[in-house]
Amino acid sequence: MPPDYSQRLVVLAHPRAGRGQVGRRLPAVLAALGPADPLLLPATTRADALRAVTEAVAADARGVIAVGGDGTAHLALQAVAGTRVPLGLVPLGTGNDLADAVGVPADPPAAARAILADLDAGRTTTIDAVRIDRDGPERWYAAILSVGFDSAVNARANRMRWPRGPRRYDLAILAELARLRTYPLTLRLDDTTVETPALLAAVGNTRSYGGGMRMCPAADPTDGLLDVTVVEPVSRLELIRVKPRLYSGTHVDHPAVRTYRAARIRVDAPGAAVFADGEPSGALPLLLAAVPGAVRLLGASGQPSS
Numbered sequence: 681m682p683p684d685y686s687q688r689l690v691v692l693a694h695p696r697a698g699r700g701q702v703g704r705r706l707p708a709v710l711a712a713l714g715p716a717d718p719l720l721l722p723a724t725t726r727a728d729a730l731r732a733v734t735e736a737v738a739a740d741a742r743g744v745i746a747v748g749g750d751g752t753a754h755l756a757l758q759a760v761a762g763t764r765v766p767l768g769l770v771p772l773g774t775g776n777d778l779a780d781a782v783g784v785p786a787d788p789p790a791a792a793r794a795i796l797a798d799l800d801a802g803r804t805t806t807i808d809a810v811r812i813d814r815d816g817p818e819r820w821y822a823a824i825l826s827v828g829f830d831s832a833v834n835a836r837a838n839r840m841r842w843p844r845g846p847r848r849y850d851l852a853i854l855a856e857l858a859r860l861r862t863y864p865l866t867l868r869l870d871d872t873t874v875e876t877p878a879l880l881a882a883v884g885n886t887r888s889y890g891g892g893m894r895m896c897p898a899a900d901p902t903d904g905l906l907d908v909t910v911v912e913p914v915s916r917l918e919l920i921r922v923k924p925r926l927y928s929g930t931h932v933d934h935p936a937v938r939t940y941r942a943a944r945i946r947v948d949a950p951g952a953a954v955f956a957d958g959e960p961s962g963a964l965p966l967l968l969a970a971v972p973g974a975v976r977l978l979g980a981s982g983q984p985s986s
């Protein structure tokens with residue numbers, strides 16, 4: 681028998697996330713949420729966690745608090761998107777791009793206090809989420825879906841056992857640069873079609889991924905639209921030169937970078953890997969739909985604070 685989740689504030693957390701930061705700081709976060717009597721979801725695997733958070737939402741929980749990074753937020757999103765159960769984020773992952781983009785305080789105790797303040801006031805802030813339409817269970821993402829080079833790097837880094845930390849990504853980038861591929865990209869953007877060779881494409885509800893890379897710098901999670909960034913073929917050297925510009929978002933001024941905006945997008949790029957919110961996301965083609973106001977947030981303004 682699952683616990684009685686009705687009207688409880690449930691907390692989703694993976695102690696090992698954020699290089700162990702979640703485990704170390706979870707007691708303080710739970711203490712900060714104390715007045716709302718939080719209930720930590722019993723789960724040690726991702727499948728258990730998804731089951732528990734889905735049960736909690738079905739039982740009309742008062743809210744779901746994702747303590748961790750974009751991966752934990754993505755897991756919680758699968759349960760709360762399209763429901764009235766609100767989501768709070770306490771940023772403690774290695775990447776907290778969603779929390780950053782929707783104005784969650786960067787300091788975890790401050791994020792917990794903002795959640796409590798919204799609970800007390802009976803207030804939520806809505807943002808859009810993206811429904812991935814395909815066969816099988818409904819899937820959602822809230823930040824960025826990426827196709828091509830960046831996802832190949834992500835997939836390779838996930839396969840590597842060594843080294844740990846950001847060095848793993850550096851090595852994965854080098855390995856993928858060595859076998860850089862151009863994909864035949866087809867985008868159906870509402871009523872227009874774009875066909876182009878591309879190194880990568882990103883479809884963003886919010887602006888950044890990978891810990892602050894503003895791949896879709898103008899994405900607004902409250903406009904009902906998705907921002908698309910496409911990088912057309914450039915040399916390896918040029919790709920390395922442009923990468924630092926991702927942190928300011930000025931890469932979009934590069935002649936090989938194109939941007940688009942649409943509410944419904946069909947994306948296909950045979951052979952390309954796909955990740956959404958930093959998690960592997962199946963095979964192309966995919967249909968993506970911005971769903972306005974699909975998520976109610978606690979402790980967030982809905983817009984970046986910087």
Ligand SMILES: Nc1ncnc2c1ncn2[C@@H]1O[C@H](COP(=O)(O)OP(=O)(O)OP(=O)(O)O)[C@@H](O)[C@H]1O
Pocket residue numbers: 692693694696697698699723724725726729747748749750751752753755772773774775
């Ligand atoms: N209770 C849980 N038990 C097992 N797994 C969980 C639980 N809660 C969340 N997860 C998973 O743990 C992962 C944590 O990723 P998250 O991005 O939050 O932290 P991170 O340390 O920044 O990420 P990464 O490990 O990818 O660097 C996610 O894949 C999420 O699905």
